[in-house]
Amino acid sequence: MKLYTCMLLAFLGIANIHAQNNLQGTVTTKDTGQPLPATIYIPQLEKGTVASFDGAYAISNIPKGTYAVVYSYLGYATVSKNIQFSGNSSITHDIILTESAVEMEEVVISTPFHKLQGDNVMKVERASAQALLSSGATTLSEGITTIPGVESISTGTGIGKPVIRGLSSNRVLTYTQGVRLENQQYGDEHGLGINSAGVESVEVIKGPASLLYGSDALGGVLYINPERFAANGKTKGDVQGAYFSNTLGSAVNAGVKTSGEKFKFLARGAYSTYSDYKTGNGQRVTNTRFNETDFKTGIRFQDKTVKSTLRYNYNRSNIGIPETIANQTTSKELELPFQEIDNHILSLEQVLFFGNSSLNVKAGYQHNDRREFEDHHHEEEHDGETHEEEEEEHEHEHDEGPALQMKLNTFNYDVKYNLPRLGNFETIAGIQGMYQTNTNFGEELLIPDATVFDFGMFATTHYHLEKVDFQAGVRYDRRSIDSDAAGNPIEDHYIASLNRDFNSFNAAVGAKMDFSEHIVARINLASGFRAPNLAELTSNGSHNGANRYEIGNAALTNEQNLQTDVSVEFGNEHVEIFANGFYNAVNNYIYISPTDETIDDSQVFQYVQSDATLYGGEFGVHLHPHPLDWLHVESTFETVTGKLKSGGYLPLIPANTLRSTLRVEFNESRYFKKPQAFATLQNTFAQNNPGSFETPTKGYNLVSLGASNVFKLNDIALELQFSVTNLFNETYISHLSRLKRDAILDTGRSINGTVKVSF
The missing domain is CATH 2.60.40.1120 (Carboxypeptidase-like, regulatory domain)
Structure with missing residues (x-):
């Protein structure tokens, strides 16, 4: 119907x-x-x-x-x-x-009314992919950590999970190509899975966005905007290569796009490969090597009545899972254990224009095939064997198939109707939904075969006055989870079948006030929710990546939160200052807690719930003294504290960070476009409030340098970027590193370079 x-x-x-x-x-x-x-x-x-x-x-x-x-x-x-x-x-x-002297203001896509950030009621951080990676970041998940309030849970350089104001995993929703990304994101060792090639920009909603996106947006949204099509009548192409000395890594990508009056087309391919990363003390961390193949393409038809866009993304990631520091090698061949992950994303967006209103229909299909290969042999079986014989055994195990294989198929849709304007009111109403199946094929089972069905409906409105803007909305969601039984009922590893329904009402209200030409304030109050995921509900087995035995809790209920955000900005021709503060109360926060039991020689951890609070904010200043418009001094400080009502601190809360950058923009000339250089000092403070099974982390200081320039000759542009990260080869461990439990240091000094030719 x-x-x-x-x-x-x-x-x-x-x-x-x-x-x-x-x-x-x-x-x-x-x-x-x-x-x-x-x-x-x-x-x-x-x-x-x-x-x-x-x-x-x-x-x-x-x-x-x-x-x-x-x-x-x-x-x-x-x-x-x-x-x-x-x-x-x-x-x-x-x-x-x-x-x-301020950078160009960009349009924000992740909020419903497509406004400049200065016109937005909700504060959204936006950065171009080029800016994120220019600091020397290896991957997109590493690059987003330069955005205030955003960090990453890392497993080496190949796996990174976004953290927004202390919340991560299924509490942060990722959107790409206009559809929600589903790739078993509940797992600690399951990374972002998006290659930076073909990405235009990244937007971050910090705080509950369930009103716009439903379940799993309780902590915020990472909205990844794909590459734009070429302007009408233009054909463009580019080739780019990058090198990273620390991992002896290389990344190449090439793209082409062409546009007529009605039809547009683009395509881009990328490949990257990396060795084990080297720490500040000169050791290489075994099996942190990885490689990635990516292909993106899109086609659009647009005339005065309709805009139709079809996009496709294929990504193959081969990622080593580090366990210890062993053989020192620069090989790029993966060792056991490692993951092979195929991800297919197909999205279709159809916009129909009805004069003073429009209908936007998005549909997406994703196929995520996650395979994990493990070493099933005991150490004593290798005694006396040569390295070549061990490699032959590993290859044989690979031929036998993965120990763990899960195929996740997801269909989602998003229908929004932009109602005709009524005076100063802009209103949008819509429905969203998802149908998802998870199927196991490997000999091991992490979560059972299951089906998830989502449905949500919402309405939001924006009211504009000369000095004040208001925005408000309401939403209802329902999620059904139906999983099969797994194993033998008389054995310890048995997982019972599950049939649960979760629902929630949510609302948001906010205002933006222009107190003067130079002072703007925002206040937002929003609720969000998250239904427990399959791992939290049904786990019953050893989680090798986390070195523990996990037991789920089928009685878990919704996480429900209410967050207040306040921000104030001041800006003139010489300086910009901002202060963002938040208080987030989360009812029934789900977390994993250790017990006194041991199963299969591993300590047992169980999922439980308790109310929690998170609070903190981001503060920054940007000096660009006139007439010295070429000089920019930027500094940001971010802090977050997370506490359980039952006592103690939340796990995986990032340490307080102060990041200061001196940036110089030189004068352009006929052949030199956008020449600039920067120096950044990142002061990460000690994290002395760890979770119950974490340990404190010492503070550290990192220095980075970089320079870039674009050489323009007729229609050809040559862009060069150079950077050095961790200039002084600091030895440190991030509190959000999953290798911290084994006292494995983070990445040492790396000299990086990028060359891009556009035509």
Whole structure:
């Protein structure tokens, strides 16, 4: 019935839209009146152009309706204008941009109304993938740790899980290609699984986002925006290579994209390979090597009535699972144990324009095939064997198949209707859902075969006044989990069947207030929820990656939280200052706790619940003294504390961090574009409030340096980046490293370089 309704709405929309609108004008500077080759972009339509050198621009085939048009150019304040297109019309809109030492403001996609961050009621952090990786980060999961309030639980350099204000795993939802990423993210050794190639930017919602995204967004959302299509009439390509001295790692990727008036296409392939990483004392951590193959492609059709986008991503990751420091080698061949992970993501987005309203339908299919190969032989069986004989045994075990194999198939949908504007009100209503199956094929079983079904409905509205913006919304969700029994009922490892339903009502309300031209404040109050995952409900066996025996709890209930966020920002031509504070009360927080039992020579841990609180914030300053606009001094401090009501501290809470960066932007010339250099000092303080089965962690200081430049020659651009991370080869252990329990040090000094040719 829902399908027929959507088809009927699509038919009615297409049947009633015949109007074509055009937008044209010029972009000039305020002080001198000189023309600017600015970028003009309509976020809701994902349609735009670049003005010519005389400042003139034109965009055609604009559907009927009211859209925000964003004008931006480096070194000038970004401007957003709401323009109404009523029919067959040609609108002329000239714009004047004012010089600004602040970076260009970008459009935020993860919140429902596609506004500039300055217009958003909810505070969202946004960074381009290029900026995240320019600091020398090996992977995207490492790069996001430069965003205030975001950290990563790491297993070497190959596995990283995002942490937002102390919450991680299934409490942080990841979106890619517009659909929620499902790849068995509950596991400690299950990484992000997204290659940075073909990623445009990353947005972070810090705090409960269940109103927009449902279960598992209790702690926040990591929203990964894919690469944009080329502008109309353009064909572009690029090739990029990177090298990392610490791991002797290399990464290459190449892409091409072309766009006509209605059809657009892009494709990108990437491959990377890394050896074991080297610590600050010169030791290589055995089996932290990994390699990754990635392919992304997309096609879009767009005219004045419809925008249809199909994207596909294939990713193969081969990741070693480190256990100890053993043979010192720079080999890139994986040793046992290791994971092979295939991930397929297919997404389709259809936007239909109905004059003053629109319908956005997204559908996604994902297939995650996770295989783990283990060494089943006892150490004594290897006595007297040569290294070559051991390798032959490992290859034989690989041929026999994985010890653990799980295939996760997920179909999800997201339907949003943008209602016609009513005065200053913008309103969106929608439904979301997911159908998921997990099937085991290996000889070992971590979680049972199961089916998960989600359904949610929501409505949110935004009310705009000259100095104040309000936003509010409500939502209802229901999740059903049905799992099969596994094992023999008379044996210890038996897992009983499960049939549970979880539901929750959630709401959010917020306001943004412009106290003056330079001071902006935001306050948000939101609730969120998370249904327990299969591992928490049904586990009964040894978790080799965590060196413990885990027992689930079939009686677990929803986690439910209420968080208050307050932020204040001050900015002028010389300085920007921000302060973000939060208080998060979580009812029925689920965590794993040690017991006095031992099974299979491993200590038993059991999932339990208790109320918890988390509080803290991020504070920062950015100095760019005028007229020294080339000089930038940036400093941010982030802190979070997590406590259990039953006593003690929450596990996996990041240590307080102070990060200071001196950045210099040199003058551009005919051949030199965007030359800059930076130096960063990261002070990570001691974590003296560990969880019940954690140990305290000492503080440490890391220094990084870098420089970059773009050489421009006609239509060819050569971009060079150079960086050194952990300049002084500091020996340290992060509190969020999973190798900390074995006293294994983190990564030492690395000299990194990137070369990119665009044409």
